[in-house]
Amino acid sequence: MASIDIQSIRKSFGAFPVLHGVDLSIRDGEFIVLVGPSGCGKSTLLRMIAGLEDVTSGDIRIDGKRVNDLAPKDRDIAMVFQSYALYPHMSVADNMSYSLRLRRTAKEKIASAVGGAAAKLGLDPLLERRPKALSGGQRQRVAMGRAIVRQPKAFLFDEPLSNLDARLREQMRAEIKKLHGDLNATSIYVTHDQIEAMTLADRIVAMHGGVVQQVGSPLELYDRPANLFVAGFIGSPGMNFFEGRYLVSGDRAELQLAGGTALPARRAAGLESGAKATLGIRPEHVVVAENGALEASVDLIEPTGFGIIMHVRVHDIPLKIFTLDRALLNPGPTVRIDLPADKLHLFDAEGRRLD
Ligand code: ATP
Numbered sequence: 165m166a167s168i169d170i171q172s173i174r175k176s177f178g179a180f181p182v183l184h185g186v187d188l189s190i191r192d193g194e195f196i197v198l199v200g201p202s203g204c205g206k207s208t209l210l211r212m213i214a215g216l217e218d219v220t221s222g223d224i225r226i227d228g229k230r231v232n233d234l235a236p237k238d239r240d241i242a243m244v245f246q247s248y249a250l251y252p253h254m255s256v257a258d259n260m261s262y263s264l265r266l267r268r269t270a271k272e273k274i275a276s277a278v279g280g281a282a283a284k285l286g287l288d289p290l291l292e293r294r295p296k297a298l299s300g301g302q303r304q305r306v307a308m309g310r311a312i313v314r315q316p317k318a319f320l321f322d323e324p325l326s327n328l329d330a331r332l333r334e335q336m337r338a339e340i341k342k343l344h345g346d347l348n349a350t351s352i353y354v355t356h357d358q359i360e361a362m363t364l365a366d367r368i369v370a371m372h373g374g375v376v377q378q379v380g381s382p383l384e385l386y387d388r389p390a391n392l393f394v395a396g397f398i399g400s401p402g403m404n405f406f407e408g409r410y411l412v413s414g415d416r417a418e419l420q421l422a423g424g425t426a427l428p429a430r431r432a433a434g435l436e437s438g439a440k441a442t443l444g445i446r447p448e449h450v451v452v453a454e455n456g457a458l459e460a461s462v463d464l465i466e467p468t469g470f471g472i473i474m475h476v477r478v479h480d481i482p483l484k485i486f487t488l489d490r491a492l493l494n495p496g497p498t499v500r501i502d503l504p505a506d507k508l509h510l511f512d513a514e515g516r517r518l519d
Pocket of ligand 1: 202206207209
């Protein structure tokens with residue numbers, strides 16, 4: 165397996181810049197997930213690592229060796245695509261063994277590599293079938309099997325589960341995680357699904373507009389998002405935000421909203437009284453309590469089975485609450501809520517996190 169170093173990578177398509185200088189060091193055996201909204205450049209970055217796209221400037225190193233000018237086949241990296249990219253006229257076994265046959269690997273070695281991968285992926289009964297006789301999930305498994313038999317230095321996944329239905333996605337997600345536990349292979353996984361990112365990653369790379377916004381463990385990004393973009397992107401339902409003016413008097417701080425409402429804030433170093441700021445709180449951190457400090461009118465209740473998403477308004481400002489308390493299925497027209505100070509996130513006028 166391999167470490168991968170990405171240094172000051174820029175990419176433009178013609179005059180159109182897509183990546184604005186990406187730096188990333190991926191450790192041997194690490195599972196990295198690139199997340200971000202459509203068009204943020206995550207697939208382009210992955211394709212450059214694979215050698216499928218030229219680098220405009222900057223360097224990519226695999227195990228310390230600069231690979232910018234190496235052809236994809238010489239990088240010893242396997243890529244798993246959303247579209248599976250299987251050969252339709254070949255059996256599952258032949259699809260899986262194709263790269264080894266090209267390399268003229270000995271027959272016994274091929275048989276044992278295919279057998280091992282098939283056993284890991286539950287493909288044994290399907291080895292003689294053609295891809296068209298497989299379900300989407302089975303095809304995706306074959307695509308992974310084909311990658312595994314090559315024993316590459318690293319695996320690159322480009323939204324591999326996005327063609328599957330929700331249940332199968334969940335199942336395959338767990339299988340990929342288990343597989344990574346078994347193989348301990350350096351992996352880079354692109355998705356716009358933040359649940360996949362949270363559950364699979366050792367570290368998440370959150371991207372927006374061709375710029376890396378934050379790199380860290382899933383819980384670091386969830387608990388301490390570096391900026392408003394990451395705070396809003398990670399988590400579902402998403403974090404609630406309030407924009408206003410940050411006012412300090414003595415030990416107390418509050419956020420004065422446009423309509424005159426004040427929300428309790430907390431003291432933050434680096435933010436002057438009177439400055440513009442945004443307060444954030446996750447839906448599961450809003451507390452519904454009879455003696456809560458704020459009154460909220462109830463707009464909508466969404467029972468998810470697991471919990472309840474309440475859509476409320478505090479003086480016309482919309483807010484989502486997530487609760488497990490089924491007594492809140494019929495809350496009446498208003499509830500009282502608290503925003504606990506230790507659960508508040510504060511961001512400056514540029515959207516940067518303040519502590
Ligand atoms: P998605 O989640 O939709 O796949 P992404 O984050 O993977 O998005 P990329 O596919 O990397 O985004 O694309 C980044 C930007 O580069 C987009 O604006 C896209 O239109 C542009 N782009 C990608 N490939 C090319 C190309 N071959 N020629 C011109 N522009 C391109």
